[in-house]
Amino acid sequence: MTTAGRRHRIATDTTATALSDVLVELGIGVGDEVIVPSFGPGAPADSVRLAGAIPVFADIDPRTFCLDPQAVAAGITTRTAAILPVDVFGHPAPMADLDALAERNALAVVRPGAEGGIPEDAGSIARRRAHARFLNSALTGVIVPYTEPGAHHLYHRYSVRIPGNGRPDRDVFAKALAARGVRATVSVPVPVHRMPAHRSGVVLPNTELVAADSLSLPVHSGLTQRELTHVADACNELGGLV
Known part of the structure; x- marks a missing residue:
């Protein structure tokens, strides 16, 4: 398994606490940056701060409302430790592009789980x-x-x-x-x-x-x-x- 594959984690649910727990498990904290979206819920950015790291906001694709991989790439620095994409209104984030970007830069990818941890009907x-x-x-x-x-x-x-x-x-x-x-x-x-x-x-x-x-x-x-x-x-x- 690749480094990115080992570091692709899904939280138990969508809350800031659940996402923060995963970041901490990955050793992400003070001095690190995590790229998050600004369009959508505040939990991703909140979770980064709970872990002691710094949220870095990247722009979205105006068609899907999800993170734009090019904007994410532009936001990567030597302090970047992870990308935290979210599916927006039910449209999936562009995970193939984001996973490839994470692998090239040795970054973790952390994603929210199902709301309340319960799959939809x-x-x-x-x-x-x-x-x-x-x-x-x-x-x-x-x-x-x-x-x-x-x-x-x-x-x-x-x-x-x-x-x-x-x-x-x-x-x-x-x-x-x-x-x-x-x-x-x-x-x-x-x-x-x-x-x-x-x-x-x-x-x-x-x-x-x-x-x-x-x-x-x-x-x-x-x-x-x-x-x-x-x-x-x-x-x-x-x-x-x-």
Whole structure:
């Protein structure tokens, strides 16, 4: 087994404590850097600080919302000890590229486990995927989620991007949907590198852009076809920009 293979670890769940435990087991701590995403939950960056190391934020691919391997490569220094990628809204991180990058640089790769350590029900996943396929074909005026060829998207969230001028247009679009009985949620209200505990001067243009214009539509497995059609019709009535 290669060095990278031996040092590719999956935590017991998604919490900062579980991820930190794995980092500590790998001997990662004070003086080390760990590359993490800013778009998504704060647990990866929190776990790095819990281990005594420094989180280094890398930018995302604006199509998948996952870490961009090129941005990760640009963030590697002599102090880098690990990469901590996450699957975003159910789209898998680009692990083949990240594993190859880790092997070339003798880095560990640490990944979150299942939420609560419990695998998801296959029926719920299949239902969400069916809902996503319908919305992909029915929606107009918004940018629907992208799935990398060969990837299996779980659609924990169905996050679209609203064309226009970022946050103002996205927020108006969300309010207009709410007036039509569709409860959409802001995908990532604040990127992690902008939060007080992790604020830094790092420039992450794609992270900022996607955080400003993305919106998650209902896609949970309990939706009826009538409700799903109403979601699509309400979005299409708005025509993208409001």
